[in-house]
Amino acid sequence: MPDGPAFEFLAALIASSVIAAALLGLVAVSGIWGKRKITAAFTDRIAVNRHGPFGLLIIVADAVRLLSKELIVPEGVDRPAWDIAPIVMAGSALLGFAVIPMGNGLHIADPEVGLAYVFAVASIASVGLVMAGYSSNNKYSLLGGLRAVAQNLAYEIPLILTAASVVIFAGTLRMSGIVEAQATTLFSVAGIGIPSWYAFVNPFAFVLFMAANLAEVGRNPFDIPEAPTEIVGGWQTEYSSVYFVLCYLSEFIHIFLGGAIIATIFLGGPAGPVLPGVVWFVIKMGAVYLFTQWARSAVPRVRIDQLIEIGWKGMLVLSIANLVLTAVIVGITV
Amino acid sequence: MGVAIPLTMIAASALIRPSVPEQGKRAVYESGEVPTGNTRIRFNIQYYMVALLFVVFDIETVLIFPWTVIYRDAVTQFGLARALLPMLGFIGVLVVGLAWAWRNGAVRWVRSEHVPGQTAD
Numbered sequence: 001m002p003d004g005p006a007f008e009f010l011a012a013l014i015a016s017s018v019i020a021a022a023l024l025g026l027v028a029v030s031g032i033w034g035k036r037k038i039t040a041a042f043t044d045r046i047a048v049n050r051h052g053p054f055g056l057l058i059i060v061a062d063a064v065r066l067l068s069k070e071l072i073v074p075e076g077v078d079r080p081a082w083d084i085a086p087i088v089m090a091g092s093a094l095l096g097f098a099v100i101p102m103g104n105g106l107h108i109a110d111p112e113v114g115l116a117y118v119f120a121v122a123s124i125a126s127v128g129l130v131m132a133g134y135s136s137n138n139k140y141s142l143l144g145g146l147r148a149v150a151q152n153l154a155y156e157i158p159l160i161l162t163a164a165s166v167v168i169f170a171g172t173l174r175m176s177g178i179v180e181a182q183a184t185t186l187f188s189v190a191g192i193g194i195p196s197w198y199a200f201v202n203p204f205a206f207v208l209f210m211a212a213n214l215a216e217v218g219r220n221p222f223d224i225p226e227a228p229t230e231i232v233g234g235w236q237t238e239y240s241s242v243y244f245v246l247c248y249l250s251e252f253i254h255i256f257l258g259g260a261i262i263a264t265i266f267l268g269g270p271a272g273p274v275l276p277g278v279v280w281f282v283i284k285m286g287a288v289y290l291f292t293q294w295a296r297s298a299v300p301r302v303r304i305d306q307l308i309e310i311g312w313k314g315m316l317v318l319s320i321a322n323l324v325l326t327a328v329i330v331g332i333t334v
Numbered sequence: 335m336g337v338a339i340p341l342t343m344i345a346a347s348a349l350i351r352p353s354v355p356e357q358g359k360r361a362v363y364e365s366g367e368v369p370t371g372n373t374r375i376r377f378n379i380q381y382y383m384v385a386l387l388f389v390v391f392d393i394e395t396v397l398i399f400p401w402t403v404i405y406r407d408a409v410t411q412f413g414l415a416r417a418l419l420p421m422l423g424f425i426g427v428l429v430v431g432l433a434w435a436w437r438n439g440a441v442r443w444v445r446s447e448h449v450p451g452q453t454a455d
Contacts, residue, residue: 020339024339067343067346067347067350067351068347068350068351068352069351070351070352070353070354071347071348071351071353072359072360073360074360074361074362074363075360075361075362076362076372086340087337087340087341087344090339090340091337091339091340094339116399134373136362136373137362137372137373137374138362138363138364138373139364139373140363140364141373142373142377146377149381149385150381150384153381153384153385153388154384156388156392157388157391157392157395160395161395161398164395164398164399164402165402167399167402167403168402168405168406171403171404171405171406171407172403173399173403232363232365237363238362238363241347241351242343242344242346242347242348242351243344245343245347246340246343246344305442308381308384308441308442309441309442312384312387312432312436312441313436313441316391316432317432320425320428320429323398323425324422324425327402327405327418327421328418330405330406330409331405331409331414331417331418332414
């Protein structure tokens with residue numbers, strides 16, 4: 001086997017291509033087909049069922065349809081920013097997956113600061129939202145972009161502080177280290193060992209993280225940056241054709257990135273019986289996705305002033321309490 | 335890879351999509367009305383104070399992370415008091431700061447004074 005930096009670079013490129021392709025396939029299935037089926041099930045409809053088995057070919061049809069649409073550039077848009085925004089959003093979400101351990105050796109990079117890196121990269125998308133909102137020269141987009149900022153300001157800190165309470169248990173920011181720390185058995189019930197996943201060790205942090213994550217990816221009850229019944233499409237109102245695909249795609253990749261983070265730091269990553277690790281990882285990620293879609297169908301939207309109240313007066317205080325309590329409990333029991 | 339994929343999609347789309355420039359097509363969307371004015375205006379950012387607070391707390395999280403990584407080892411090596419109390423003091427200062435901002439009404443949606451009868455947004 002040849003080695004050297006050129007070979008390593010090539011290997012990394014191939015590996016990341018494989019993972020990106022698998023990921024985009026998953027997002028296409030869930031975003032175009034799964035979302036419509038789930039929403040239809042919630043509202044007692046059938047949704048797509050004409051194209052292929054279960055309407056699965058709608059994925060191909062929709063992709064070709066959207067890519068072959070005319071790209072309409074509205075008057076007065078701020079051109080470089082308007083073009084770059086969708087790339088920034090889609091790219092930042094894809095970059096986050098580089099450090100997620102997906103099981104069976106599917107793990108592109110494992111830096112020592114893995115968890116901090118994921119949050120840093122995922123936050124870049126906020127910049128894309130502001131760029132899209134401000135450069136579109138559209139009132140709805142401007143409102144949507146500003147709302148997106150308010151939301152990210154309010155929920156970023158509870159999200160990260162809750163993750164920090166997990167780091168106290170694991171003692172490392174390395175993603176593989178966090179997964180390994182969850183491999184031991186917590187206690188046994190009737191011969192079946194319950195693994196020490198942090199969702200079981202610290203369920204309060206898990207619930208808090210799930211709620212903050214909903215706000216981070218902009219799904220109900222925290223979907224005010226888009227709020228289709230109030231401000232049309234929010235920051236993505238003026239995007240059409242391939243740019244719209246990128247905006248739409250980046251949202252779904254973000255939901256999956258959120259699911260991947262939750263699966264890794266709270267649900268033991270790719271751990272699970274019988275089935276191979278990758279399958280378990282996808283199941284856990286899918287479960288989080290299902291939860292966001294359920295919330296989207298079942299929970300009403302909050303107002304923006306309520307959102308700031310919940311974020312700063314509720315979740316921030318709770319997350320600080322969670323962090324301090326975790327530190328005290330771990331400190332006493334260690 | 336994260337940038338290459340979007341760029342490839344844009345290139346692929348550019349090959350197959352039509353371009354039919356037309357009068358009026360490029361107008362910004364305003365629910366079907368003729369658009370009035372643009373968005374390059376002075377806009378009241380009603381969560382300005384919150385954004386300032388965010389900077390403080392964001393730096394705080396950066397400072398907390400190294401502590402969480404070494405916390406377990408520090409407790410076994412130096413005992414609970416020396417590992418925990420300084421950080422409790424640090425977080426305590428921030429909580430006092432948050433309480434002060436809360437009491438002074440910084441952590442809320444600031445309503446415009448010019449528009450009577452306005453609720454939120």
